[in-house]
Every structure is written in structure tokens, then in C-alpha cells.
Amino acid sequence: xxxxxxxxxxxxxxxxxxxxxxxxxxxxxxxxxxxxxxxxxxxxxxxxxxxxxxxxxxxxxxxxxxxxxxxxxxxxxxxxxxxxxxxxxxxxxxxxxxxxxxxxxxxxxxxxxxxxxxxxxxxxxxxxxxxxxxxxxxxxxxxxxxxxxxxxxxxxxxxxxxxxxxxxxxxxxxxxxxxxxxxxxxxxxxxxxxxxxxxxxxxxxxxxxxxxxxxxxxxxxxxxxxxxxxxxxxxxxxxxxxxxxxxxxxxxxxxxxxxxx
Numbered sequence: 556x557x558x559x560x561x562x563x564x565x566x567x568x569x570x571x572x573x574x575x576x577x578x579x580x581x582x583x584x585x586x587x588x589x590x591x592x593x594x595x596x597x598x599x600x601x602x603x604x605x606x607x608x609x610x611x612x613x614x615x616x617x618x619x620x621x622x623x624x625x626x627x628x629x630x631x632x633x634x635x636x637x638x639x640x641x642x643x644x645x646x647x648x649x650x651x652x653x654x655x656x657x658x659x660x661x662x663x664x665x666x667x668x669x670x671x672x673x674x675x676x677x678x679x680x681x682x683x684x685x686x687x688x689x690x691x692x693x694x695x696x697x698x699x700x701x702x703x704x705x706x707x708x709x710x711x712x713x714x715x716x717x718x719x720x721x722x723x724x725x726x727x728x729x730x731x732x733x734x735x736x737x738x739x740x741x742x743x744x745x746x747x748x749x750x751x752x753x754x755x756x757x758x759x760x761x762x763x764x765x766x767x768x769x770x771x772x773x774x775x776x777x778x779x780x781x782x783x784x785x786x787x788x789x790x791x792x793x794x795x796x797x798x799x800x801x802x803x804x805x806x807x808x809x810x811x812x813x814x815x816x
Contacts, residue, residue, distance in 0.1 A: 566777050607745065607753040612709065617682040617700040625706075628699065629746045634672045638766065639712040639740035642678035642685060644702060646737075649678070649688050652789045653739055656766040660696045677701050679713055679737070692796065710757060712740045727759040739763050 572580070614625045629635045640657065641650035649657075660674060667674055676698040678685055685698050707713035714724045714736050723730045726738050742757040764770055773780045782788040 565779070569777075602756060605756065607755045610744070610752040610754055612705065614701070614704050614706045616677065616704070616706070617702065618697070619682070619686065623699065625744070626746055626750060626752050628673065628675050628697075629744075629752075630673045632668070632671050632673045633746050634670075635744040635746070636667070636672055636674045637742045637744070638674070638676045639707065639710065639738070639742065640676040640678045640698070641712075641735070641737040641739055642680040642688065643713075643735075643737045644679050644681065646680060646684075648794070649692075650737070650739070651792045651794055654692065654794050655769070655789070655792045656739070656763060657692075657694060657696070658795055659766055659768050661694060664696055673697075675699060677706065679707050692794065707737075710740065710742055712738045712759070714738070727762075741766065 610625060616623050616625070616628065618628075625635075638653070638656060638660070641653045642648075657676060660676075664674055674696060676696060678698070678700060679702050680688075680700060681702050682700040685700055689698050701707050708715070711725050714726075714733065716736075718724045719733075719736060722732055724733045724738075726733055738759065740757055740759040741763055743755045745753045745755050747753075758765070770780060780788070782791060
């Protein structure tokens, strides 16, 4: 495994102080952390108060059980969380960064289910390709194919050749250049007792970091995320079954749009 590290100012000749001074500065910083916690709580409340939009189209997906509508993906729960997983119709394997996100899913799923949430990944690849990659990665979460539907296009995580030819696509609520025909995202939906489905929220770009619990732990460490200055910070990420080959692998850009925005 590649153990190359990046020397950073934060770990070079860092300040070392007495226990008394360490505790005083830590307690002072705790106040700043509490500010962030309270702000995050406030943002979450404001997010929940955003308006919803009714899902008008009858999206249908290929699943291992059979064809299923968007409403049926809820599996009897009232809330559905979708990971827009980058695995295009002709891709051999899933995006490395989306796979990094998905590595966190199985452990969370039982807890989400007990809070009335069903989580499912959706990709445009044919179901057979999805199942092949899912088996390789050892995942258990539900993953369905939107191949043949407008779902990915309507939620702005897949782009047509015509869109790409213009040099800009509509992604993360604005026009910007994008290097691929697939993009990452997370969308939330609600289903009421009448069976109506509403789109309540979507986030893209760095918003998908909410699924990357490993990043939160890295942020606690002296070296942080330890990512080099590059257009795509997640270039270091590999599929979890490919890290042993990293020492010989050439440096490649991540397949997701980053730009730290």
C-alpha cells in the first residue's frame, strides 16, 4: 500500500505547550465548536422548512425483484434517501468517490430504517452491471437501475452528449464545466399516506460529504484530510479492494467534480 505522506505546516515544528496551556486553549476552542454545532442544528431546521415539489413523473426502476416505481422504492416507509451513484450505462465499474461514499452505507442502514428512512443507490447502468459491481465490493444496500428513464437527467446527475458539447452543464444549481456524463448527488423524498411522492431536498458537489463519515474522523487528526493541492482533492481514493495496488497505480483525477465548492 502506498504510504506516501504530505508534509504540512500543521505538523512541522508545531507548538508544544504545557498541560495547563493545552487545556486552556482547548476549552476556548470548544466554544467555537459549539457555535458550529448550534449553527448546524439551525441549518437543519431551515432545510426541513424548505418547500417540497410533487413528483409528477412515474419513474420506474429495474430492481433485483422486478420493475419498481419510485413510490415502491420506499418499501413501506415514508422517507426515501437516494444516492445518485456514478455508474454510467457503458462504465466497467463505479466511480471511486461514489464508492467511498457507499462504503459507509451498510453500517448505517439498520439505524436509518428505525428512523423511517429507506436508503437506495440509483445508477443509469444496466442492473446486471450494477449487481456485478455490488457483489465485487461486498455491499448489501439496495441499488437499482434508472436505465431508460429520465430520472438521472431530471435530477441533474446525468448529462446528454448535447449538453456536454456546449462545455457547460446544469449541476449544483448552476452552469459549470463538468468532465463526465455522470455526477454525484443525494436526494430526499417523502411519501404521504395517500401515496403521493414529494421531492424535498437534493445536494451536490461537496454537499455529498454528509455520507463520508471517514472525512469527519480525518478532520479530527493532526494532518486532516492530507490531500494534496489538485483540481480534484479525492484523487487519492481507490475502490476499497484496490488499495494494495496503489503503489504501482498512476495518479489519476477523481471522477467527481470537486473544486472545494
